[in-house]
Amino acid sequence: MAKVTLKIKRFDPQREPASWWSEHALEAEPTERVLDLLNRVKWEQDGTLSFRRSCGHGICGSDSMRIDGANRLACKTLVSELGSTITIEPLLGMRVQRDLIVDLEPFFAAYRTVKPYFISDAPPPPDGRERLQTPAQRLRFDDTTKCILCACCTASCPSFWASSEYIGPASIVQAHRFIFDSRDEGAGERLQVAGETMGVWRCHTAFNCTLACPRGINITQAIGEVKRALATGRVE
Amino acid sequence: MTHHHQFDAVIVGAGGAGLMAALQAARLTNVAVISKMYPTRSHTGTAQGGIAAPLGNMEEDHWEWYMYDTVKGGDYLVDQDAAEILARESVEAIYELEHMGLPFDRTQEGRIEQRRFGGHTREYGKGPVMRSCKSADRTGHMILQTLYQNCIKHNVRFFDEFFVADVLVHEGVARGVVAVEIATGELHLFHAKAVLLASGGFGRMFAVTSNAHSLTGEPVAALYRRGLPLEDMEFFQFHPTGIYKMGILLSEAARGEGGVLLNGRGERFLENYAPTLMDLAPRDMLSRFIYQEVAAGRGVDGKDYVHLDIRPETINRYGSAPGGRTVTAAELEEKLPDIIEMMRVYMGVEPMREPVPIQPTAHYAMGGIPTDNDGRVLAGPTRTVSGLYAAGECACVSVHGANRLGTNSLVDLVVFGRRGGKALGEFCRRADYAPLPPRAEAEAQGALDELRASRGGERVATLRSELQRVMMDKVGVFRKAAGMREALSAVRGLKERYTQIGLDDRGAAFNTDLLEAFELGALLDLAEVTAASALQRTESRGAHYRDDFPERDDTHWLKHTFAYRSEGGDVRPTRGEVRFETKPVVVTRFEPKPRTY
Numbered sequence: 076m077a078k079v080t081l082k083i084k085r086f087d088p089q090r091e092p093a094s095w096w097s098e099h100a101l102e103a104e105p106t107e108r109v110l111d112l113l114n115r116v117k118w119e120q121d122g123t124l125s126f127r128r129s130c131g132h133g134i135c136g137s138d139s140m141r142i143d144g145a146n147r148l149a150c151k152t153l154v155s156e157l158g159s160t161i162t163i164e165p166l167l168g169m170r171v172q173r174d175l176i177v178d179l180e181p182f183f184a185a186y187r188t189v190k191p192y193f194i195s196d197a198p199p200p201p202d203g204r205e206r207l208q209t210p211a212q213r214l215r216f217d218d219t220t221k222c223i224l225c226a227c228c229t230a231s232c233p234s235f236w237a238s239s240e241y242i243g244p245a246s247i248v249q250a251h252r253f254i255f256d257s258r259d260e261g262a263g264e265r266l267q268v269a270g271e272t273m274g275v276w277r278c279h280t281a282f283n284c285t286l287a288c289p290r291g292i293n294i295t296q297a298i299g300e301v302k303r304a305l306a307t308g309r310v311e
Numbered sequence: 312m313t314h315h316h317q318f319d320a321v322i323v324g325a326g327g328a329g330l331m332a333a334l335q336a337a338r339l340t341n342v343a344v345i346s347k348m349y350p351t352r353s354h355t356g357t358a359q360g361g362i363a364a365p366l367g368n369m370e371e372d373h374w375e376w377y378m379y380d381t382v383k384g385g386d387y388l389v390d391q392d393a394a395e396i397l398a399r400e401s402v403e404a405i406y407e408l409e410h411m412g413l414p415f416d417r418t419q420e421g422r423i424e425q426r427r428f429g430g431h432t433r434e435y436g437k438g439p440v441m442r443s444c445k446s447a448d449r450t451g452h453m454i455l456q457t458l459y460q461n462c463i464k465h466n467v468r469f470f471d472e473f474f475v476a477d478v479l480v481h482e483g484v485a486r487g488v489v490a491v492e493i494a495t496g497e498l499h500l501f502h503a504k505a506v507l508l509a510s511g512g513f514g515r516m517f518a519v520t521s522n523a524h525s526l527t528g529e530p531v532a533a534l535y536r537r538g539l540p541l542e543d544m545e546f547f548q549f550h551p552t553g554i555y556k557m558g559i560l561l562s563e564a565a566r567g568e569g570g571v572l573l574n575g576r577g578e579r580f581l582e583n584y585a586p587t588l589m590d591l592a593p594r595d596m597l598s599r600f601i602y603q604e605v606a607a608g609r610g611v612d613g614k615d616y617v618h619l620d621i622r623p624e625t626i627n628r629y630g631s632a633p634g635g636r637t638v639t640a641a642e643l644e645e646k647l648p649d650i651i652e653m654m655r656v657y658m659g660v661e662p663m664r665e666p667v668p669i670q671p672t673a674h675y676a677m678g679g680i681p682t683d684n685d686g687r688v689l690a691g692p693t694r695t696v697s698g699l700y701a702a703g704e705c706a707c708v709s710v711h712g713a714n715r716l717g718t719n720s721l722v723d724l725v726v727f728g729r730r731g732g733k734a735l736g737e738f739c740r741r742a743d744y745a746p747l748p749p750r751a752e753a754e755a756q757g758a759l760d761e762l763r764a765s766r767g768g769e770r771v772a773t774l775r776s777e778l779q780r781v782m783m784d785k786v787g788v789f790r791k792a793a794g795m796r797e798a799l800s801a802v803r804g805l806k807e808r809y810t811q812i813g814l815d816d817r818g819a820a821f822n823t824d825l826l827e828a829f830e831l832g833a834l835l836d837l838a839e840v841t842a843a844s845a846l847q848r849t850e851s852r853g854a855h856y857r858d859d860f861p862e863r864d865d866t867h868w869l870k871h872t873f874a875y876r877s878e879g880g881d882v883r884p885t886r887g888e889v890r891f892e893t894k895p896v897v898v899t900r901f902e903p904k905p906r907t908y
Contacts, residue, residue, distance in 0.1 A: 106659070118770070122824035125822075128524055134449075135354070137349075151656060153657075173821040174821075192460035192461055193464075199406070205415070208421050210417045223452070224349075256412070259412065
């Protein structure tokens with residue numbers, strides 16, 4: 076057990092217009108998740124603390140937040156990785172609604188612009204079975220299928236901070252997942268969106284997104300591949 | 312103020328079952344999906360290992376073999392007409408998912424790759440079969456993403472972060488739901504011709520669970536409070552391989568790829584319990600065997616856990632990989648990337664060099680809202696509720712009987728989500744709106760206001776952890792009458808204390824303090840039904856194992872439990888006893904036999 080202090084950035088416009096910091100002293104095991112600490116604060120000390128959480132093991136993407144200055148999932152960050160004072164803030168560049176909860180509607184709206192769904196006019200095989208795809212073709216877009224839409228990447232991107240109209244890395248990851256799927260026929264439509272003013276060219280390869288991704292997706296590389304497809308007119 | 316909406320069909324829950332139903336129903340009628348989280352946060356996304364279908368892409372397989380495995384896996388409490396539908400329609404459901412774009416893993420021929428999974432066998436139990444279709448170990452994630460993507464494609468209307476507090480069923484007819492908009496705290500009244508519930512499980516009633524924080528079962532409790540039955544609630548699955556103390560699931564895909572369970576002496580103890588299927592025996596049995604090893608003093612370091620070993624050298628030593636072939640670390644990393652990462656992150660172990668501490672974790676409710684094979688909710692053993700449907704884990708078809716096979720939760724939600732969604736859509740095309748009763752939202756409003764204003768001395772978190780502890784200890788893997796009576800009386804004591812809680816948060820926007828309090832009320836009701844249902848079933852079957860009645864008793868208990876509340880009837884937790892009826896099990900092809908592996 077170690078003593079840790081949680082410094083949490085708070086905001087509740089129902090109570091007061093400006094944000095403030097709350098501090099909470101806890102005894103914590105090194106194997107505890109930051110989410111466990113937040114829960115203990117909420118359950119034992121201050122029930123008004125608000126944050127999103129669900130699965131608790133890094134798959135649902137609910138508890139993305141800024142932990143000691145880096146965007147991470149609270150359920151995938153252990154006390155042992157952090158110092159004795161842990162600073163927790165909401166994601167940057169998104170409107171804070173309450174405490175650690177940010178408005179995700181613009182994030183999902185940007186996601187929808189890239190047509191994040193399978194597009195194909197080709198009828199499925201006449202025998203009703205699966206379309207064929209080789210393991211190599213499947214591997215081509217494997218990395219970007221891992222995305223859980225947690226927004227850690229988009230909210231770490233300097234270009235997104237500069238302009239929230241930028242569709243952001245998460246949307247491009249989703250576009251990539253379909254553009255490079257051998258079965259999909261919507262690459263043209265998606266590349267058109269990606270090529271617009273608020274598309275991929277806003278990316279200046281800061282690599283923040285790749286560092287932030289809790290799923291380990293090589294996001295900057297995926298964005299680069301979409302850029303290359305736009306520049307060469309070829310998807311390969 | 313209350314916001315009013317009118318949709319022909321309202322679906323509660325946006326996991327696999329809700330989204331599959333929404334896609335079907337949206338072809339026929341106008342649909343709204345209400346979810347307390349963003350749909351992509353739903354727990355379907357955490358399913359790892361795969362989704363079964365006898366495609367025969369790897370080796371010979373047949374739906375009859377699969378149906379048999381499902382029936383036997385469920386210890387013959389499965390309704391066999393439903394199991395036949397599951398086994399047959401799994402094939403077209405998988406192809407439908409592939410046609411929607413789901414990125415399954417592929418064979419060299421370009422077909423969907425399949426792997427072995429617990430309890431799935433060839434030739435009626437002769438040995439493991441490769442039946443589970445998969446995307447590495449994130450199959451549920453890919454299903455959830457694909458279904459959500461297709462809902463976006465087809466402009467399905469979503470109400471994200473809306474918390475359903477009441478399901479309006481009056482005079483045997485569903486009329487809509489009442490929900491809180493979490494961002495504002497405002498109430499929304501949804502008037503509908505038909506409602507489909509797909510709210511998932513309620514494993515948060517147990518201390519060690521793989522279930523998300525959100526799995527608390529409010530819509531299930533809502534129906535029970537309104538006087539509708541819950542079926543087979545005594546059957547709750549404990550998955551054998553949860554991460555020690557945390558309960559996070561490590562898929563049985565790890566064992567499908569050759570991983571083995573070892574006791575504190577380093578022995579492959581399943582040789583003594585399940586010589587044919589060993590590490591791929593069904594989950595209820597493996598969880599019991601682990602407890603028995605621990606009780607016999609053969610846990611690791613004298614503690615209450617055993618090891619899951621996926622080191623290539625171990626797998627190769629036992630020849631436990633499919634076909635006895637040799638595996639490498641790189642191959643395992645490719646097939647099981649997420650669970651290997653979880654072992655590293657949460658246990659701090661290096662699974663390619665050391666074994667991983669595991670213990671059984673509360674995982675899946677076989678019981679729930681009784682439905683027929685088209686998702687229609689039953690009001691009793693022989694009656695349905697007009698306009699009310701359920702699918703997925705919250706429902707009990709019953710296709711899982713007393714113990715669900717691995718992968719069958721995903722099959723259930725696509726097969727029966729699909730059927731339920733079609734039936735829902737067709738119903739809406741011919742039905743009219745049943746009128747809402749006056750001030751239909753008043754009860755939910757009253758209950759929420761009361762909670763928000765509560766200033767008693769009891770804390771929600773304290774009551775919840777006491778509930779979880781007693782359920783884990785007394786209504787877990789091993790049960791007996793005295794313990795279950797103790798649990799039942801403890802739960803009733805907690806319900807008493809629940810009336811004395813105090814909240815910190817009196818605000819409107821994102822008042823998660825209030826929502827957690829409401830969720831606890833649902834868990835208390837569902838835990839009470841679980842304990843009471845377990846106590847009245849005086850036999851052992853599937854996941855329900857009693858020290859005092861260790862044998863299955865087909866003469867008296869080859870039947871489903873229907874549990875009803877005896878008092879109450881509003882949106883608040885019930886009072887009084889649980890009342891029971893039974894319903895016969897449908898047996899078509901497979902007569903009950905002793906269950907060995």
